[in-house]
Amino acid sequence: MTAEVDASLEEKIVELTCGARAAGRKLANQNTQTKNGLLLELARLLDSKPTRARLLEANSKDLEAAREKGISGALLDRLALDDKRIDGMIQGLEEVAKLPDPVGVVRQSWTRPNGLQVDKRTIPLGVVGIIYEARPNVTIDAFSLCFKAGNATVLKGGSEAIHTNRALVETISSVLTPSGLEDTCQFIDSTSREAVSVLLQQEETVDVIIPRGGEPLIRFVTANSRIPVIKHYKGVCHVYVDEQADLEMAAAIAENAKVSRPGVCNALETLLVHEKVASEFLPGFSEKMNTAGVELRGDPASRAILPEIRKATEEDYYEEFLDLILAVRVVSGLDQAVDHIEKYGSSHTEAIVTRSSDRAREFLERVDSSVVLVNASTRFSDGGELGLGAEIGISTSKLHAYGPMGLESLVTEKFVIHGEGQIRE
Amino acid sequence: MTAEVDASLEEKIVELTCGARAAGRKLANQNTQTKNGLLLELARLLDSKPTRARLLEANSKDLEAAREKGISGALLDRLALDDKRIDGMIQGLEEVAKLPDPVGVVRQSWTRPNGLQVDKRTIPLGVVGIIYEARPNVTIDAFSLCFKAGNATVLKGGSEAIHTNRALVETISSVLTPSGLEDTCQFIDSTSREAVSVLLQQEETVDVIIPRGGEPLIRFVTANSRIPVIKHYKGVCHVYVDEQADLEMAAAIAENAKVSRPGVCNALETLLVHEKVASEFLPGFSEKMNTAGVELRGDPASRAILPEIRKATEEDYYEEFLDLILAVRVVSGLDQAVDHIEKYGSSHTEAIVTRSSDRAREFLERVDSSVVLVNASTRFSDGGELGLGAEIGISTSKLHAYGPMGLESLVTEKFVIHGEGQIRE
DSSP states (O other): OOOHHHHHHHHHHHHHHHHHHHHHHHHHHHHHHHHHHOOOOOHHHSSSSSHHHHHHHHHHHHHHHHHHTEEEEEEEHHHHOOHHHHHHHHHHHHHHHHHHHOOOOEEEEEOTOOOTTEEEEEEEEEEEEEEEETTTTHHHHHHHHHTTTOOEEEEOOOGGHHHHHHHHHHHHHHHHHTTTTGGGEEEEOOTTTTTHHHHHTTTTTOOOEEESOOOHHHHHHHHOOOOOOOOOOOOOEEEEOOOOOOHHHHHHHHHHHHHSSSTTTEEEEEEEEEEHHHHHHHHHHHHHHTTTOEEEEOOHHHEEEEESSSOOOOHOOOOOOOSSSSEEESSSSHHHHHHHHHOOOOSSSOOOSSSSSHHHHHHHHHHSSSEEEEEOOOOOOSTTTTSSSSOOEOSSSSSSSEEEEOOOOOEEEEEEEEEEEEEEO | OOOHHHHHHHHHHHHHHHHHHHHHHHHHHHOOHHHHHHHHHHHHHTSSSHHHHHHHHHHHHHHHHHHHTTTTTHHHHHHHHHHHHHHHHHHHHHHHHSSSTTTOOOOEEEEEESOOOEEEEEEEOOEEEEEEOOOOOOHHHHHHHHTTTTOEEEEEEOGHHHHHHHHHHHHHHHHHGTOOOGGGEEEEEOOOOOHHHHHHTOTOOOOEEESSHHHHHHHHHHOOOOSOOOOOOOOOEEEEETOOOOOOHHHHHHHHHHHHHHTTSEEEEEEEHHHHHHHHHHHHHHHHHHHHHHEEEEEEHHEEEEEESOOOOHHHHOOOOOOSSSEEEEEESSSHHHHHHHHOOOOEEEEEEOOOHHOOOOOOOOHSSSSSEEOOOOGGGGGGTTOOOOOOOEOOOOOOOEEEEEEEGGGEEEEEEEEEEEOOO
């Protein structure tokens, strides 16, 4: 795609978001059956041979262009589509179709002394802008969740995935067009970064922006958006091994949190160990980590026990390694653990391992991260694992949603009031 | 107060918001009794003779300065304090103390197949920044609601009210200091506009900004904030008189909505009348409005019935008059009424008057404003009137809160998870 002139790009994005707004209004009043039917039809179409072939062909163009640019490794892997990943999209659609419809639910209801009947009823947010990077599966996942919750979607994917995303959106459109709902899925068909800036100014037509990707993208979006943004920057997650921990359980939880999938935001980054159990716990745990290929970096107290490990710097404690590296610190107790988490943490997910219900309660109360656990792995901080169904994202800012967000985070509540002629004094 | 140099202003605001963050953490774990006790102590202190005298003296300085600047009328009235208005603050504090504590409530709870026990428990938002204009009562109202919900407050009031606000915050501080909670009420003691810009960048320490004032202030805040903003720009509220309306009820509701307090955001600005009842309804209603001193501005169809009224311009339909002016339009039915509201409305509050429950249902579903009513005045769109207790503001953007916001909008929910050693596959 050739670069576009500014004015025409802006015009196009304004038109496209206005279209989304109007289509969103139409979608808001569709019943559950209609929405589910279209999601399942999309699943069937994705599963058809010609569509699979078209998607893989488009994806191979993106992969080729990426290789020419010298892109490799993790980024290339995120970009790549294969039949298994298409299967994943299809499964995702089927799961979303099964989830309860979050729209039209009366969450609260009461009657005022003057007889006014007040309901708080869920309605869609309206138009959701999704700004993401190389992963093409986000196109289907984000669209389907927004659609189920009655929202129109404006998609701006990474330039690396432009051919794949275009093919995916064409597939979505072909399913929606017979119902006249094609404008509920809008795609900004541009590889220009400026398109993001223009989208972020459309506060009259777009209700929320959800950026998905690395911290620099998310910081750019937050700094430039006039539209409310739901986001998390990073996940610097902690496990605190309390003095009264079951140490075998602690080792299993910490290992699972670190090793099961180190590249994700709910993976463990820093382990805090009570000084009274450090010398009993750390040597065995260190061996376990060694076997798993994890590099430990420690403070002086942990290095007194494990002299072979590298020194942890101040920066290490702020770092989201997303890799087989684990920072370790010996703390004097719960107070210091909580202080450490407040200072270095990212409000994402923290766990305590302890047999003491008092200690657990104190930790759960004092740590104000979006997900706090006792005696369980941080890796459960995930919409699917927590039973929310598919996840549209994770919020570490406290407005609207805090923590993993499922369908329920894609609606809001309006006040619906029935009177019999009441006027105000 | 003399103008400050930029660097020192910024430093001061950073320090002050950091102080608020730490104090908020402390406040988050205070029990209901402690919080209520301090609010009631503040009420008693405000009621004391020396405090009243000090407040009125500070206020007279502000009033004098305002008069010197040539300020008069409504703005001067908003700025002015008297014993009755101090009584209002005291009453407000007593009411907030009576409201249920919104913190620590388990709103949802479930168990996962693997045995994980998941609770969604309310916690304070953290630090709330309030940016407001001349009304000094906002200082006490906003502080008390935030405090009850466990939040620290950073207050930036209008420069016109600087002496009054300083005296109010000193009063608050003197009550909080013995408990070590004085930093939960932070006051930006500066008349500089730049202070607002600096505050809006403190995303590490401030969780939400609530601007209260005119549209230009709110647009400035939205355009410049890195912190999530809860706001409404304006209230262009509508009453739609349906074909099947009780016309007497319709006239009473429209009059109440327009006349009872024209300067507020839930007042009626545009009346939509079904064409089949227009010629029966409008003449009598016009007389009523004439008596109440309300100027009508109409479209051609309404002027065909009421030739004496002025022509409504396109701009009139977008306008929040905040005055005894009412735009009128005759519409062909519900569709056109809904379209008009979508085009010209501000997502604030709209009412239908009808005897038909089908029409009512359709209107309530299709209009996606934050408050929709059937057979009741738009003036009920208010936290107090709807039973939320005191109101911290009204949101017309759909994130976090939509419509009048009480204490419950000043908390968020975290996931609290109890396990027995569960790890993720």
